Amino acid sequence: MLALSAAAPAAAGLSTLAASPGLATSGSTVPAKIHFRTQKVGDVEVFYREAGPADAPVLLLLHGFPSSGHMYRDLIPHLADSYRVIAPDLPGFGETAAPPREEFTYGFATLATTMEGFVDALGLERYAIYIFDYGAPVGLRLALAQQDRISAIVSQNGNAYVEGLSQGWSPIQRYWREPTKENREALRIFQTPDAVRQQYVMGVPDPSLVSTDGSNLDSFFLARAGRDEIQLDLILDYRSNVELYPQFHAYFRTRQPPLLAVWGRNDPFFLPAGADAFKRDIPGAEVHFFDTGHFALETHHQEIAALLRDFLGRQKL
Template sequence: MKNIIYAISILLLFASRKDNTSAQTNRVETKTETSIQHENVAYKSIEVNGMNIAYREAGNPENPSIVLLHGFPASSHQYRKVLNQLSNEYHLIAPDYPGFGNSDFPDSKTFEYTFDNLATTINAFLEKKNINNYAIMIQDYGAPIGFRLATANPERITAIINQNGNAYEAGLGDAWQGIRALWKDRNETTETALLPAFSLEGLKWQYTHGVRNIETVNPDNWNLDYLRLSRPDAHAVNLDLFYDYQNNVKLYPKWQQYLRDNQPPLLIVWGKNDAFFPESGAAAFKKDVTNIDYNIYDTGHFALEEDGDAIIKKMRSFMRKHTK
């Protein structure tokens, strides 16, 4: 227990450092807004490459599609507000990656947990669903998966909605120190140092660090994640993904070139208090994208938890402008 508390305190220490980015931005003052719920979310699954992939789907498939790509340690559950509020106007689909959410959790001996393989699976999922023209909403792990989809088939991407999804080295915060040590030398010591991230306390911290009011964050988030991360082999699988994340960093220049060449409409809705992906990561997109709607929120890594209504209102306006 002492080791867990110590490790989390170190993360908090690093996260407390202020980002001094001077980029111009829309500083969003969050106000209470009335949200309209459209309770027509379906919970489905489909076989993809021998695996059962679970997903949530809402809205008319004839409407413009938005593919919602979740982060770590989450699942499609993180997009429940988006699914409920935008389904009257858009077709929304939120898959769980292999090993996440309600999708199959294949043994690492039969499925190599890399971001290449996660993206390959999600691409096959979308093709099987016959979704070939869509916007993507990316957050955390959703960014390396989404950018792989975009660079492989840029003609399919109608727009990008980015909630703390990184594509620049400038966007890697101090909380990456432990994972960087793993990249440098993967051994028992560097792996053990990261295990507190999978504890209940560590998972709660990821959802609540940097928020204005912890009571606005649904505790189901970290409790559900903890159950999934308590399964046999779950720690090893997620350490594999931590280790493989370095290959995402190597692809950053390719993703940046995609942005420069294709200039997709880009909506930034970023929590500035994210210890992993600070505001500097959001500002970096301004170097490569001219058609950018840039919004910064005074919240943490999972900005939808605290500022969901405001972000969804912005998403609706953005999608109306850029898609038909």
């Protein structure tokens, strides 16, 4: 969901380090080849990771705050033998361009529109989405716009229900109600290196299992000039996602998309009730909980990959 200023490798070097190829769950002995590419969408140069056969069913991985497509570094190799896996960095995150705020509106409608342009530019006629944190409202807005093209939804701590919001949202909700300078400044704490690290380890029984790679990389990107104000703009606009919850629910009820929820049950931001709530609108939704926190892939990527392969294997992708 919701920064570390230090000497760090150049962005190109970080891209290389992010690969971490591994072996697919299917037992393939060929390491996955992950490509690092860019795609121009309007005025934004979108950076993305891609692996798998060009003609395979597509899975679009949408990250959250404060991360980037790097958060999927361990999951991608487990899927790339059977799926075309694509993980873009959202505008203002990771290595995707961050246009000045005077030229680009940092809100979730704009992020979704950029992703719609991205999938169109890549020619993705049909695809499943894996949504996490901020990637959930982005992906669900995309689903509303391209309903016939969404083959399945996987939500990993990607909330769409009011009951899924924890008390940790209280200072953010105060900013929504009263968007004063004081309330905005109070939220800068979410971007400090310590706060970023806490998002990775809170709720994890053994924090020593969580690498510092992800949180350090997130903090590196958050420390770039202008990113702090971009993130505060997005925090304020998150209220527009909550306002859209009824439309998301109507989409679920009407379209009944195949849905798998894989959730860190100890998430301090998005509660298990938010995962169970999917069943209210999609009775066939499959919900699984893991004894971990917000960034469940950091500790359970193998288990989640196995559930993903089983779930996707039963869908008409």
